[in-house]
Amino acid sequence: MRRGAKGAVLEVRALSVEFSTARGPLKALRNVDLDVPAGSVVGVVGESGSGKSTLAGAVMRLLAENTRITAGEVRFEGRDLLRASNAEMRAIRGERISMVFQDPMTSLNPVLSIGTQMVDIQYRRDRSREEKNARAVEMLRRVGIPDAERRMAHYPHQFSGGMRQRVAIAMALETEPALLIADEPTTALDATLEVQIIHRLKDLQRSEGCAILFISHHLGVIAELCDYVVVMYGGEVVERGTVRDIFHRPGHPYTEKLLECDPARIADRSRDLPTIPGDVPDLVALPRGCVFAPRCAKAVDVCGRDAPPDVWLEEGHEAKCHLAAKAGGGAASGFEGGAASGAGPRAGAGAASGTAAESGAGEGAGAGTRTASGGAPA
Amino acid sequence: MWLYLCKRVVLGAVIVVVAVSLLYSMIHLVPGDPVKIVLGPRASPELQAAIHEKLGLNDPLPVQILNFLGNVATGDLGVDVFKNRPVADIVLEQLPHTVVLVVTGIGWAMLLGIPLGCASAIHRNSVLDRIAGVLSVSCIAIPSFVVAIYAVMLFAVTLKWLPAIGAGERGNLASQAWHLVLPAFAVGLSWVGYLARLVRASMLEILGEAHVRTARAFGLPERTIVLKYVLRLAILPTITLLGMGIGILISSAVFAEIVFARPGVGRLIFDAVSTRNYPVVMGAVLITTVLFVVSTTLSDLINALVDPRLRSEE
């Protein structure tokens, strides 16, 4: 995969986020790396408490007050958002990056008409009021809202849940952003509406050409919509790869189990459904070694002792697992195995520097492993 | 919208009718003859009978209530037996004084309290917020008549900055305004606290709502977010509180009018109670209650203007 020409719009490096709680700091995100190549759809999948929404919040720098970004970088179009001033950040929000939220019932202002809200967000544009109105109406039409002109004067409570989510998408794409972050945008909707929204989103993504960071716990939706997938568990990225890597050749036991558990994937009707026993890890008092080890059926001694490295499985496909390292070709040491592979959702950074291709190729047969903190090759 | 408006107005009217009936039947539920209460125990039986007849107290209670309601509807609140003047005239004569005091009191409280609440909410946990928090709670806790007395003691007696008693010279607006300062301060002080606290609480609540995060995610300027997206919603409970505030302030006005020896409905009712002039007491209570109902209804209507969800309710 050579997508160096395109580059990544978003590169998250070694991002760590903590919440302060009564029991002590809760390590919501630890050492998260993620790339969103321009014009692609990257899915973040994980169960509750995996930190996927925190990731979205950190990129936008819209986190709750008790939250602290302790380390890392969020590079968007070449600049580090975590070091940008508030004014710079505001200039990016809604202009270069926009966002669609989970609950369509509460994410729009209840006392302003949607027309007002859609015109307000164009405040940076040097357009007349009529032009702004026309742009809003056009977007409403494109997301499939019938009678768009008349609907501009309506208030959010006069729309159904599905229609509100369409409005939210229209707003998010109105300013032609380079990146759209969608945080569980269809979770609150019924299945038949969910499909409608997903398709509309996909069509719009193609025509607008923006990249999407799509967060969901719904494996089917991820499979359908995304080009690349990042799997999160307990505040860490445990696996990344193309959508086919993840769904056809999962490298991490968690991903494997997660796919197994989805009742939609079980072709034969079964009365004994697979599960993942145990509870999600306590992020205030983390277990030693691998976060998934306490629930992992394949865990061996080393899993409970050392934090696993990111193991290079194939071009662009990595898993944070001791066992993957073993399976990958015996280089299970977890030592520094060479430069990062320039592939997968991380492709942009490496490829843009022009070195990833050689270093990736140069690793030859062995599975390249990298320490978890490893950044992009310089 | 019209449906909502009608509903509110009808509800207000029903409350007034129930209030009048309650008030009227209260006189009869209380042991003892109201005529005796008015005339004192030593009045002659003939006089009592005459007054009984005159006040229509010989009819059955529901008929009396209906008659009374009919009279109230035509603006007839009965007659002051002592002065032989219509009660409505007596009360309405005093009402403007009280209304001026109440409006001034709540006015300065609004001007100070609402911005204070906003500032506290925006700069949450700052020094300003903490000080404002303690001050508001203290303002709320201290009764207005104690504030009034202490204010007289401090500003009128000790410092001699402001006049202690009276409403000022008749016709001299400056003097009247000067005399209004202390009473309005006493009446409004606790409202600074109420308003600051309520505005702060509702601002914080709205600031935490999902749609504000959406507005932030679109990079809207903080000014726009606070003034257009947050305040518009946060002000709703404040409007309701102000509507009710009129009624609560009338109570404080009674004390202020007595401490500062000012004319007004409070003073009127106080004097009427002392002379057990119950038609005047009833009239004054009635008119202030109507004032209260009108102001709460008005605040509901203003809320409906701001909030489209209320308008399309059902």
Place this chain on the structure above:
Amino acid sequence: MAVTTTAAATPALENLGAWTAFRRSIGRVVREPLGALGLFMVVLIVGSAIGADWLAPFDPNKIDIRAKLEPPSVEHLLGTDQLGRDIFSRVLVGGQIALKVSLVAIGAALAVGLVLGLIAGFGPRWLDHGLVLLFDTVRSFPTVMFALALITLLGPSLETVVVVVVVTQIPIYARMVRTQTLALRSAEFIMAERVMGAGFFRILAVHILPNVIGPLLILASMDIPFVITIEAGLSFLGMGVRPPTPSWGTILNDGYSFLYNTPWPAIAGGLPVIITTLGFTFLGESLRDVFDPKLRKDV
């Protein structure tokens, strides 16, 4: 046999939990400066009221016309009034009156409000509508005006003050209980209990009341300053406690007449009112923050 051990063991364990929780909560109240201050003021006032009979250096009603309007001294800590009565003793006994009135009145209003609120919340719709209309009507009378109307009819007395408070506060408690009951009534856990076959009274006693009573008690504790204000206010107007019984209101009223020359009687009458209302408000606020941060008092 096993049954008795179960019955005995279960509540004991739960009580222990509740007691620990209570102690922890008090700890959290005290850790806040305002909470600690409030608790201190309340303990001071309540303690001095309970011990008034022993603490008061003089008979609060003993007239000594030769010693009238004396400034504060070691003998008369807060001076004397126009009849030469010891103001400090009167303030202590006045505190007794104020607390007695608030406890009796709030207790009665709480009980009636709870019952009416439950009826409104659980009863048929027409009854609910009727009761809410009644509550709203009573709330539309300006409190002091309404009090004065009642006093005209009943005559000024301590009992009248109690009646006034009870009548005006019932709607506030009742409305709150009603709102909570309505919310709980459609809650899933109540539905689950119904489907299990639990009867009306069991649902009420085991599942609704424990969830309603906490916020109600906090609301009541925050109402004490209001009641004390009403009592002192009406007494100040000469419409509450009858002389010679001391009340903070009457002390204030007496002092007010002599404000220009002898300010201490007025100061002495006002201070305890301020300390009490501030103390209960601070304490109530921190109690609310600790127990139920979502509860917001409607003024």
Place this chain on the structure above:
Amino acid sequence: MSAILEVEGVRVRYRVKPALRALLEGGSEAFIDAVAGVSLTIGEGETFGLVGESGSGKTTLARSIMGLLRPREGSIRFRGRELVGIGPRALKAFRREVGAMFQDPVGSLSPRLTVRSLLSEPFRIHGLRERDLQGEVRRLLRMVGLSDEFASRYPHQLSGGQARRIGVARALALGPKLVIADEPTAGLDVSVQGEVLNLLHRLQQELGISILAISHNLNVVRHITDRLGVMYLGRLVEQGPTDAIFEEPRHPYTLALLSANPHPDPDAVADRLELSGEIPSPMERPSGCEFHPRCPFVQARCRESHPGIEGMERGHAFRCFYPVGG
């Protein structure tokens, strides 16, 4: 197999406008039928799944079976006894024989009771105080795979999966004949929902109970049900053996619902029947077949007349003039 529950022509009506307003305004109806004539039968030891999206009336139907709502017409018979309109004593006796689970795993547990009290609640309600309550609590906890230490916890100290287990234990405390489970996996992660479904299934095998399982997710009920009913706008549009419905759905809505759940495989051939529009409000019930405004195969007849049960083979019934397949 004898029937444990027979539901016949049940209609549940809500008043949406006060009578006076409806009279003044006229026009639209003052009532909506949340359930508009549903008939179904659940056999002894059988699991019946009820599937539909929000607003389809499945929860309303379940609540009327539980005796929480009174149907306007129709009959509900439990082991031959009529339930509609029975007195409180008979209702209580019926409730001893059914267990119920509600959507919110934590919210359906009384918040101020410990797990111990919650689990002994059914015994107390039905006056079974002579039983060894402590022992029963232990038995129930063990049954759902939780240790004894959970007995002293409060609902808010439980995870969603644990709370759901307590819900299952409570529903089964008195050995019911029928369990009604409304969204038994709502709010649970995929990795946990299997546990709850397995638990339900295992207990059903052991105890021989019948289950009415309600869900919006066809894939979830698929694995635990014998038969399935699909609801749309208050009506059962298709019902039959679960396998038959999955293999050969006849109603277009069922087909759409089946294909609406995107398959978690990027290479899956998206042979999908996508619906346009949303579920109409029951206040503006479409004419004819309620599904016609969204149906891709709509024809003139569908707009005019209402389809009855148009096909019936091996217990597989559907309401459609132009069924898919076959």
